[in-house]
Amino acid sequence: MSVFCALSNEQVEEIDNSKGCNFYNKGQVVFHEGNRTNGIYCINKGKVKLFQIGSEGKEQIIRFAKPGDVIGYRALLSEEPLSASASAIEDDTTICFIPRDQIFSMIAQNPNFNFKFLKMLSHELGEAAKIITDLAQKPVRERLAETLLILKDTFDMDEEKNIQVKLSREELANIVGTATESVIRLLSEFKKDKLIAVEGRNIKLLNIPGLTRVANVFE
Amino acid sequence: MSVFCALSNEQVEEIDNSKGCNFYNKGQVVFHEGNRTNGIYCINKGKVKLFQIGSEGKEQIIRFAKPGDVIGYRALLSEEPLSASASAIEDDTTICFIPRDQIFSMIAQNPNFNFKFLKMLSHELGEAAKIITDLAQKPVRERLAETLLILKDTFDMDEEKNIQVKLSREELANIVGTATESVIRLLSEFKKDKLIAVEGRNIKLLNIPGLTRVANVFE
């Protein structure tokens, strides 16, 4: 349910005319933390990770974006520099750029679009608060289990329960906030406990209630 | 710079007429995580902490609010249950309630007010991302130093460099995401290193550049 579903057909056309689309291969940077942005980016195809670089130079993945999602709106609306970098995590990722004025004029003209933005931002803020509490209170094992479940919800599973996103062990560690070695060890544990199956970067969720129990999530 | 500075005099009056003010003593609950809200709360006097209860029943402080700040807007705008509880941390905290319809009609009518909200939400989101990276990557010592600096920025210092907020060791621990004992030990260390002076819940920042170095913040 993208923010753009609040637009009229004419407005969608207006955007289509002004926007510029770009292609990115895996690893290519969409934008850089600290820079200014003059519009927002809309993911058309592929997947993107948003991350900050911590004081020791380590990457912290803040969130992901998939087709229909927009990124860069936080910096645009707050008129601050970009708080995170974005890079493609799949080949052939296609991203459109919608310039600032377009966005601002549509927010001003279309109350629906405006409320969509308010809703999206405040929803994100709630998610961020949850993550903060988990990072502060849960041990690594629980956080990894929860991360797998969140990735499942974000990217879905195929018929064989494979999470539909491929991440390196290091990237998983950079979501969970732990060392790569810890992720490797815990994934083997989960595998031994028949909670998941692992084949390279493919992770199959064999026992979701079990994982939920490990993650200690009640909702 | 409160969101309300975007309002016209008539609009401020309109709010004044509809709003209800309440008094809270230290510890009294303003609203409860999980409940629905039908408006937003505006702090008039005093201080408030916003916190979530983690899976082990431990409190995680997400942020603070002081006079001029609003709370509860996240849940109102996202139309989700409140993601955090709020309680007064000072006696005689005075908080006004502004009903939902007021807020929504003002957002719709006053573009300035609307943009203030968008700006506030997106700014908060950036702050949350920073906190996530710190929690995931920085050791407790650095996080405590940073917390003291953030509290200073939020609540200011008096002429003698005392942070203008009184928190228990446990509450500090619930910001930093650590055990109370760790906070106690680290505060003594900071004291020994002449970075701070401590008298009960009064914390004096003697050496801010020093603390900044400990916190490992470059900005």
Place this chain on the structure above:
DNA sequence: GATAAAACATGACATTAATCAGCTAATTTT
């Protein structure tokens, strides 16, 4: 003002998780 309760403090100990080292497997480059 005595008593109870809560907050603060400190030491000993256990546990978690990071770091380091070395090794293998898988990719990528030449």
Place this chain on the structure above:
DNA sequence: AAAATTAGCTGATTAATGTCATGTTTTATC
């Protein structure tokens, strides 16, 4: 295809931090 680089894996060790126990001080209550 060989060489080089990167990713994944495992064990040993260390460092960081949480937990437990206990005592002291402060604050609240009767």
